[in-house]
Amino acid sequence: MEIEPAEEVKEPPRIHRLDESVVNRIAAGEVIQRPVSAVKELVENSLDASSTSISVLVKDGGLKLIQVSDDGHGIRYEDLPILCERHTTSKLSKYEDLQSIKSMGFRGEALASMTYVGHVTVTTITRGQLHGYRVSYRDGVMENEPKACAAVKGTQIVIENLFYNMVARRKTLQNSADDYTKIVDLLSRFAIHHIDVSFSCRKHGAARADVHSVATPSRLNAIRSVYGLSVAQNLIKIEASDNDPSSSVFEMDGFISNSNYVAKKTTMVLFINDRLVECTALKRALEVVYVATLPKASKPFIYMSITLPPEHVDVNVHPTKREVSLLNQEVIVEKIQSVVESVLRNSNESRTFQEQTVEATPSVPSVTNNDLHLSPSPSGSKSQRVPVNKIVRTDSSDPAGRMHAYLYKNPQKYLGRDSSLTTVRSSVRQRRNLKETADLTSIQELINDIDRKCHSGLLDIVRQSTYIGMADDVFALLQHNTHLYLANVVNLSKELMYQQVLRRFAHFNAIQLSEPAPLQELIMLALKEEDSDLESNENDDLKKKIAEVEWEEEKNCFQSLAAALGNFYAMHPPMLPNPSGKGLEFYRKRKHGKHTQDGGNSCHVDGTAEEDEFEHELLSEAETAWAQREWSIQHVLFPSMRLFLKPPNSMASNGTFVRVASLEKLYKIFERC
Numbered sequence: 001m002e003i004e005p006a007e008e009v010k011e012p013p014r015i016h017r018l019d020e021s022v023v024n025r026i027a028a029g030e031v032i033q034r035p036v037s038a039v040k041e042l043v044e045n046s047l048d049a050s051s052t053s054i055s056v057l058v059k060d061g062g063l064k065l066i067q068v069s070d071d072g073h074g075i076r077y078e079d080l081p082i083l084c085e086r087h088t089t090s091k092l093s094k095y096e097d098l099q100s101i102k103s104m105g106f107r108g109e110a111l112a113s114m115t116y117v118g119h120v121t122v123t124t125i126t127r128g129q130l131h132g133y134r135v136s137y138r139d140g141v142m143e144n145e146p147k148a149c150a151a152v153k154g155t156q157i158v159i160e161n162l163f164y165n166m167v168a169r170r171k172t173l174q175n176s177a178d179d180y181t182k183i184v185d186l187l188s189r190f191a192i193h194h195i196d197v198s199f200s201c202r203k204h205g206a207a208r209a210d211v212h213s214v215a216t217p218s219r220l221n222a223i224r225s226v227y228g229l230s231v232a233q234n235l236i237k238i239e240a241s242d243n244d245p246s247s248s249v250f251e252m253d254g255f256i257s258n259s260n261y262v263a264k265k266t267t268m269v270l271f272i273n274d275r276l277v278e279c280t281a282l283k284r285a286l287e288v289v290y291v292a293t294l295p296k297a298s299k300p301f302i303y304m305s306i307t308l309p310p311e312h313v314d315v316n317v318h319p320t321k322r323e324v325s326l327l328n329q330e331v332i333v334e335k336i337q338s339v340v341e342s343v344l345r346n347s348n349e350s351r352t353f354q355e356q357t358v359e360a361t362p363s364v365p366s367v368t369n370n371d372l373h374l375s376p377s378p379s380g381s382k383s384q385r386v387p388v389n390k391i392v393r394t395d396s397s398d399p400a401g402r403m404h405a406y407l408y409k410n411p412q413k414y415l416g417r418d419s420s421l422t423t424v425r426s427s428v429r430q431r432r433n434l435k436e437t438a439d440l441t442s443i444q445e446l447i448n449d450i451d452r453k454c455h456s457g458l459l460d461i462v463r464q465s466t467y468i469g470m471a472d473d474v475f476a477l478l479q480h481n482t483h484l485y486l487a488n489v490v491n492l493s494k495e496l497m498y499q500q501v502l503r504r505f506a507h508f509n510a511i512q513l514s515e516p517a518p519l520q521e522l523i524m525l526a527l528k529e530e531d532s533d534l535e536s537n538e539n540d541d542l543k544k545k546i547a548e549v550e551w552e553e554e555k556n557c558f559q560s561l562a563a564a565l566g567n568f569y570a571m572h573p574p575m576l577p578n579p580s581g582k583g584l585e586f587y588r589k590r591k592h593g594k595h596t597q598d599g600g601n602s603c604h605v606d607g608t609a610e611e612d613e614f615e616h617e618l619l620s621e622a623e624t625a626w627a628q629r630e631w632s633i634q635h636v637l638f639p640s641m642r643l644f645l646k647p648p649n650s651m652a653s654n655g656t657f658v659r660v661a662s663l664e665k666l667y668k669i670f671e672r673c
């Protein structure tokens with residue numbers, strides 16, 4: 001007898017053919033991953049059998065019993081012997097049929113798989129038969145001859161003891177109680193798409209069904225009956241299509257939640273060519289739109305049905321058919337994304353009108369009021385204990401200020417801004433992790449100065465407040481806890497830039513000039529140019545002084561440069577008067593001819609008669625400039641301030657921050673009204 005030394009190389013193991021029952025059980029475990037996958041297959045079979053009513057009964061999360069009954073066309077007696085064999089189907093004959101397949105099933109694997117991991121009993125009756133048949137299956141084959149039995153129209157399939165022979169799977173599933181929830185969720189999804197079919201889903205022993213839908217011609221009705229009024233009343237209809245073979249061919253229709261809808265998780269019910277599928281790319285694309293468009297950090301509810309030519313869809317890419325692959329998926333996703341975006345923007349605009357009518361009644365602080373009963377936010381739930389006038393109804397972590405979204409005047413102008421918003425956010429985030437600055441003592445001293453002079457109260461306001469909107473050309477309104485503040489954006493942006501120049505010193509992109517620029521001359525030129533229309537030379541001396549940069553003293557030099565840059569980049573009001581306030585007058589056409597005609601009397605222009613008499617180009621230029629500034633204030637200035645600004649002590653007393661009201665007091669005033 002030879003004893004092999006332990007370190008000797010092992011012989012390659014022998015390859016052998018697996019027992020068919022092992023193969024089948026392994027395959028079955030992939031198709032039927034958990035109880036909900038069995039329910040999905042069974043319901044899809046019922047839909048394929050043209051049923052108009054499908055009911056599901058579940059015991060023990062589906063592990064003890066899953067029973068699906070339908071009123072479809074039933075199964076022929078002659079087919080029963082092979083019904084549960086692998087790859088037996090009535091839906092497909094040749095591979096090419098997959099190109100135009102309309103049914104959900106096509107592999108002939110589902111029922112077979114169930115018989116390998118559970119006990120399956122089928123009761124069925126076809127049209128014109130006096131009685132039905134009942135037969136049980138194990139491992140793909142009938143356990144006995146079909147027995148005649150009484151039956152109602154259609155088919156009932158019962159699966160008992162799912163995964164009885166897969167110990168590990170059964171154990172993991174027994175520990176998770178959420179399979180019934182998954183089944184309810186599945187049925188809810190089917191119910192709002194197949195609105196001509198009535199669905200019910202009930203737990204064994206429960207008196208009431210958890211899903212109960214009746215056939216209805218209205219999708220919104222179906223959504224209301226399944227997901228409830230709170231969802232249905234906050235939906236907007238959407239539609240999109242494209243018919244350009246060089247880019248994409250599809251039709252889409254659906255419902256998406258509006259800005260009143262509040263949820264922590266996205267619900268995305270997606271059907272592609274009537275198949276319930278998941279598409280992560282589309283889901284993400286739409287979530288991004290919601291984050292960027294709506295003021296509340298709510299996740300959306302989306303029901304969407306997309307139809308494509310069947311040959312553009314590969315249905316055979318996932319064992320449970322959960323995903324499909326589409327021709328030109330990226331183009332389609334992009335198109336749908338932009339439709340959703342503009343629908344949401346417009347819905348924000350329509351809210352503006354709502355808010356305006358509410359605003360007309362003086363006693364109601366409309367936006368706050370609106371937020372109050374619509375958002376079951378953590379602050380709302382505290383309402384029993386915290387006095388109502390002390391509740392803080394804003395959240396400084398909201399991506400955008402709350403009020404702004406209600407006040408969009410001209411949504412078209414903001415289209416295409418989301419991508420810039422995303423870019424801005426990510427670049428802000430990148431800068432957050434900036435390494436420490438250049439190791440120049442002078443710069444370090446200036447930075448230390450900033451840190452030392454930082455006002456902790458103001459710092460808290462800057463970091464924790466919510467941007468509400470612009471109160472006028474220079475002051476933004478902020479809410480911090482229960483206080484309202486006016487903040488001077490010119491001063492703030494000047495200071496922010498000053499600090500940023502110092503902190504990011506040596507981290508800016510540099511341009512190397514081949515010859516040094518004659519700085520002094522250039523600055524003089526610029527200063528003269530700026531004042532040329534005022535024709536005043538008396539400040540020449542001052543200009544010289546400004547132009548003389550103190551190059552010799554490092555610290556002063558950097559400080560004055562940083563201050564000059566801060567001033568240059570500060571968010572000064574645009575040159576053109578603000579057209580949304582009194583500045584509008586500036587854009588009225590001055591009609592000299594007319595003045596003389598009506599006796600030189602018409603310096604006062606009658607608003608109603610001459611509504612259209614504006615310098616339109618100038619007006620629209622001004623509108624754009626002001627809108628852009630406001631956008632930058634909200635989306636760039638305040639987010640950056642939150643991250644980087646150290647407000648100096650001086651800002652507490654020089655009018656940069658002014659506390660205008662305490663909401664507690666305001667609340668009392670409103671209460672009395």
Ligand code: ADP
Pocket residue numbers: 041045046049070072073074075083088089090091104105106107108109110111112155
């Ligand atoms: P597939 O759906 O891929 O064809 P299945 O294993 O799910 O494979 O079903 C096998 C066949 O059994 C189907 O093709 C269909 O003809 C028949 N069948 C299954 N369930 C039903 C049902 N509820 N009503 C009528 N026929 C059914």
Ligand code: MG
Pocket residue numbers: 041044045104105106108110111
């Ligand atoms: Mg099937």
